[in-house]
Amino acid sequence: MSQPDILNQAFELGFTYTRSTGPVVGRFLTELRDRNIVGIKASDGRVVVPPMEYDPDTAEALSEFVDVGEEGEVVSFAWVKEPRESHPSEQPFAWAMIKLDGADVPMVHWIRAGREADVSTGVRVRAVWAEETVGFITDINGFELVPEEMS
Amino acid sequence: MTDIAIVAYHQSKAVSDVGACNEVELIMPVLTEVYRQLGIANAQDVDFVCSGSCDYLQGAAFAFVAGVDALGAVPPIRESHVEMDAAWALYESMLKIRMGHAESALIYGFGKSSPGELPIVLSQQLDPYYLAPLWLDSISLAAMQARILLDAGRISERDMAEVVSRSRRNALANPNAQLAGDISADDVLAEETYVSPLRRADCAPVSDGASAMIICTVEKAREWGVPYALITGIDHRMETHNLGMRDLTDSRSTRLAAEGAGVGAGKVDVAELYAPFSHQELILIRALGLGDETSVNPSGGVLAGNLMMASGLSRIGEVFNRIIAGEAERGIAHATSGPCLQHNLVTVVEKA
Amino acid sequence: MSERQDPVTGIEAPIYLKYNFTAGAAPARFLSQIRKGVLTGQRCPRCEQVYIPPRGSCAACGVATEEEVVLSDKATVESFTIVSIPIPGNPIQPPYIVANLVADGANISFIHLMSECVNEEVHIGQRVQAVWKPEEEWDYAMDNIRYFKPIDEPDVPVESIGTLPVSGWEG
Numbered sequence: 001m002s003q004p005d006i007l008n009q010a011f012e013l014g015f016t017y018t019r020s021t022g023p024v025v026g027r028f029l030t031e032l033r034d035r036n037i038v039g040i041k042a043s044d045g046r047v048v049v050p051p052m053e054y055d056p057d058t059a060e061a062l063s064e065f066v067d068v069g070e071e072g073e074v075v076s077f078a079w080v081k082e083p084r085e086s087h088p089s090e091q092p093f094a095w096a097m098i099k100l101d102g103a104d105v106p107m108v109h110w111i112r113a114g115r116e117a118d119v120s121t122g123v124r125v126r127a128v129w130a131e132e133t134v135g136f137i138t139d140i141n142g143f144e145l146v147p148e149e150m151s
Numbered sequence: 152m153t154d155i156a157i158v159a160y161h162q163s164k165a166v167s168d169v170g171a172c173n174e175v176e177l178i179m180p181v182l183t184e185v186y187r188q189l190g191i192a193n194a195q196d197v198d199f200v201c202s203g204s205c206d207y208l209q210g211a212a213f214a215f216v217a218g219v220d221a222l223g224a225v226p227p228i229r230e231s232h233v234e235m236d237a238a239w240a241l242y243e244s245m246l247k248i249r250m251g252h253a254e255s256a257l258i259y260g261f262g263k264s265s266p267g268e269l270p271i272v273l274s275q276q277l278d279p280y281y282l283a284p285l286w287l288d289s290i291s292l293a294a295m296q297a298r299i300l301l302d303a304g305r306i307s308e309r310d311m312a313e314v315v316s317r318s319r320r321n322a323l324a325n326p327n328a329q330l331a332g333d334i335s336a337d338d339v340l341a342e343e344t345y346v347s348p349l350r351r352a353d354c355a356p357v358s359d360g361a362s363a364m365i366i367c368t369v370e371k372a373r374e375w376g377v378p379y380a381l382i383t384g385i386d387h388r389m390e391t392h393n394l395g396m397r398d399l400t401d402s403r404s405t406r407l408a409a410e411g412a413g414v415g416a417g418k419v420d421v422a423e424l425y426a427p428f429s430h431q432e433l434i435l436i437r438a439l440g441l442g443d444e445t446s447v448n449p450s451g452g453v454l455a456g457n458l459m460m461a462s463g464l465s466r467i468g469e470v471f472n473r474i475i476a477g478e479a480e481r482g483i484a485h486a487t488s489g490p491c492l493q494h495n496l497v498t499v500v501e502k503a
Numbered sequence: 504m505s506e507r508q509d510p511v512t513g514i515e516a517p518i519y520l521k522y523n524f525t526a527g528a529a530p531a532r533f534l535s536q537i538r539k540g541v542l543t544g545q546r547c548p549r550c551e552q553v554y555i556p557p558r559g560s561c562a563a564c565g566v567a568t569e570e571e572v573v574l575s576d577k578a579t580v581e582s583f584t585i586v587s588i589p590i591p592g593n594p595i596q597p598p599y600i601v602a603n604l605v606a607d608g609a610n611i612s613f614i615h616l617m618s619e620c621v622n623e624e625v626h627i628g629q630r631v632q633a634v635w636k637p638e639e640e641w642d643y644a645m646d647n648i649r650y651f652k653p654i655d656e657p658d659v660p661v662e663s664i665g666t667l668p669v670s671g672w673e674g
Contacts, residue, residue, distance in 0.1 A: 005535050006171050007526040007643055013210045015518040017279075021511055025280045029511040048396065050281045056391035076302070076399075078294030079347035085521075086271055086286040095291040097299075097395060105395035108282060108295075116347060121302050135511035137284050173527025176559045179567050193565035210522035220558055223565020266522040275518055284516055
């Protein structure tokens with residue numbers, strides 16, 4: 001039996017998906033394009049951001065949109081020392097669960113911060129808008145820390 | 152309900168990069184071994200075959216179909232596949248047997264995760280509008296979950312380090328383990344953080360490998376004349392994909408699955424838990440109500456080697472091995488899928 | 504916003520994932536041989552069928568294949584199609600022929616191109632031979648063979664296709 005060479009080949013797999021948003025996700029993304037964040041009221045009255053189409057507890061269709069703030073509080077975070085190539089930041093950053101003002105459920109996004117020590121649970125952050133908003137989740141180009149004297 | 156017998160099980164070594172080995176070459180040795188345990192020739196000698204795998208791991212479209220080349224599917228066989236851990240392939244196979252459509256089933260799972268960037272590949276199982284486009288990786292998600300537990304005082308970093316230490320030490324006796332060693336909690340705590348608050352050791356390694364199992368009716372097990380153990384309960388539950396709406400400090404779905412599977416009906420000698428991150432083992436131990444009388448992850452668990460799409464099946468197989476070896480009379484196996492323990496399956500295995 | 508825009512109804516969400524693929528042992532052995540201009544298959548230890556390109560198992564018997572068999576670069580047309588539509592990204596201009604070919608010494612067909620032929624006269628059982636690229640261009644790839652072209656040998660009856668020895672077809 002002949003001995004094979006080890007044969008490697010780097011390649012990139014692409015899935016060029018387009019997705020329909022439907023009325024709920026579409027409304028959220030339309031509002032993002034206008035630099036506004038909306039949530040939706042769940043059956044128990046909790047405001048969920050980003051909005052879901054159906055209540056995860058009761059499966060009821062949801063439709064009552066609620067404006068929420070672009071500032072909020074960090075509920076939890078993960079500090080990324082060495083960002084991966086596909087991550088939204090080339091600099092060290094934090095993934096975070098952020099409870100926006102007026103929302104009852106945290107959303108997951110990322111925070112620009114120079115050092116891990118600058119981020120902590122409970123700290124206030126504010127959305128940074130992309131220069132051009134297009135109706136996509138990255139219209140929020142991360143969150144930034146709100147200086148304490150301002151919060 | 153009809154008890155189902157486990158009659159054969161085998162897992163490959165978990166390795167960080169299996170190299171020149173395609174899906175057929177990954178699967179074939181574990182199938183050959185379970186056939187040998189029963190003295191059968193190939194998949195023609197069982198009534199049903201079900202596998203678990205995910206083509207995104209290795210980036211090879213229809214690798215799960217190519218894997219069928221390992222089976223000997225001439226004449227055509229009854230075959231199915233789940234894009235999930237093979238523990239769910241076992242669940243499907245049990246239904247098939249209980250419906251009376253089969254007496255025996257071969258189940259296998261395989262994963263070659265080394266060709267891709269696994270935590271990023273897994274980011275694409277998230278919500279495609281809100282999360283996947285951010286490329287939120289699986290390790291960062293787990294890190295946020297760990298921090299919630301730490302902040303709430305439910306666990307400490309030392310508790311997590313002790314899970315790692317026990318895994319590495321238990322793995323010394325597991326020839327298939329990828330990571331094993333006499334490592335103390337202090338050694339773990341001395342490591343720097345990776346994705347804070349997690350250290351590298353808190354995270355399961357990326358592994359390549361496969362496992363296979365054969366289950367059947369008790370009558371068929373007697374006919375084959377091999378030692379067998381019984382699956383006396385199984386259930387699985389899933390939580391919402393919206394992380395913000397889940398209580399990440401608990402695993403309600405595991406709790407419910409455990410009730411459904413009848414975990415509380417007797418003493419649990421051994422538990423093999425699919426916890427890809429150290430803090431998740433602590434969540435699972437509490438959700439399952441396990442105490443000191445239970446030996447948790449004597450194999451080292453998946454922190455010692457994590458075969459994506461096969462580790463859940465391997466947990467069941469590890470419990471089976473303990474029972475056949477006479478080290479345990481009753482055990483439970485847990486399998487998980489999705490971010491932060493979203494979907495959980497619990498199996499009860501008992502001495503026949 | 505000065506101008507009212509339409510509501511968002513869809514998004515583009517492309518996914519690009521990077522991999523480093525490693526060929527399996529059986530395909531790597533096959534590719535290492537074709538780099539030297541040799542076609543090889545693997546024989547099943549149970550049913551003795553020879554597979555090309557080999558994947559490491561006999562798909563019919565479900566057993567590992569290890570015995571390597573050197574094959575001829577002469578083959579027989581088992582089936583074919585005339586492609587008349589352009590395929591995006593494919594440099595070959597239609598109409599052209601894609602065929603299932605069985606190499607002498609093998610039992611299972613592989614797919615390759617046919618050329619230097621009259622498309623309308625291509626038929627099942629026709630004898631063909633590989634047209635190789637110049638040796639200095641050989642790589643670990645099936646397209647070391649540019650295509651197969653008809654050769655002046657008698658047709659193989661349908662029932663004998665896939666049963667020829669490596670020594671070829673006497674007619």
